[in-house]
Amino acid sequence: MPTALITGASRGLGAAIAQELESTHRILLGGRDEAALQPLADHLPDADPWTVDLTDRAAVSEAASTVKSLDVLVHNAGMAEIGSIRDTPLSVWESTLEVNLLAIVHLTRELLPALRLAGGHVVLINSGAGLRANAGWSAYAASKFALRAFADALRLEEPALRVTSIFPGRIDTDMQRSIVATEGREYEPDEFLRPATVAQAVAHAIRMPRDGHPTEVVLRPKRT
Template sequence: MPTALITGASRGVGAQIARALAPTHDLLLGGRGSAELDTLAMELDGAATFPVDLTDHDSLEAATEAVTSLDVLVHSAGVASSLESVADTPADEWRYLLEVNLIAAAELTRLLLPALRAAGGHVVFLNSGAGMRVNPGWTPYAASKFGLRALADGLRLEEPSLRVTSVFPGRIDTDMQRDIVAIEGADYDPSKFLKPETVAAAVAHAISTPSDAHPTDVVLRPTGR
């Protein structure tokens, strides 16, 4: 079977993407070493863990050395903003968001390009609606996601042997979303958000698209039902 590496696989959307791809791919489950990651690997019999901090570039380089051929790379890892205005966002917050949401994805992609080229692979970036528009209080986060969109678009042009897909979901029912809604001071209603399984299904569908087509951008918006 083809091999897929999924970052942020320990929970949320990343874990659901792993479950969606398990029947058709050998899996490398990326994430910081944790009981959650190990439990998912046991659930998905045959899956292997890829326990590395994506912002530790030396460890990341060492972890990727053994990967010589890779069919699918899904970038699902990411962090949310503290929802502050530009006037109130310190430089450290900008650095943190850009390091995790953009630079880590760029570096992992760079390190795995030889393996992806060898397989004629597919790179999927889980972006956000914030990668297409900016709302008040979300500027630093949106900047990281606009950058991720540029990374995907540039990679697609520079690596014609690869397929590169950006997925732009609206807000998703996850633990991270609960934290955001709490910061916003609103009541949490999961029906207002996309299900993680729905986003995972869209990612799996893009990956399974026959090779005569290149799914470049997938946009998902919650219907509220």
């Protein structure tokens, strides 16, 4: 069975992607907290926690060295703290660029030999904010624009790999709950994409026959 490593699999979209891929892949569940990953690992037929804080360079290098061949790498872990440029301290820019860009660059570089060996597929969970920067979203949008540039360069430099950027609109997860709270609005889950729906789009890209290279997938919530 092919192996898929999914970062940020403890909850939200990452957990949904793990559940969507479980029938076709052995899953490495990326996350910071092994106790948070274990219930999902117990529930899936062939899944193990892959515990590491993605911002710890040395720990990531060590964890990556245990992966010899990798068919699918889903960069899903991310953070979003919204606010105006005036009100957003530099420390938020630093942590946002760290988690949403530099940690992904580092993990990808460490796993390149394993991905090349398998002729693997790298999926990057981007955002609508990676296509349009709106007021109040500057740090997050900048990190996602940069992530898109990284994906485009990786696709050109590593022709043996498939590289897919996924651009979802707002998804019903903890991240969205905290964004809506900051916006001071009522949370209505039905306004947002379901994690399982976005996970289906990710799985569809991964399962596409090898003569197809899904480079970008854009998904918006359907207004009812």
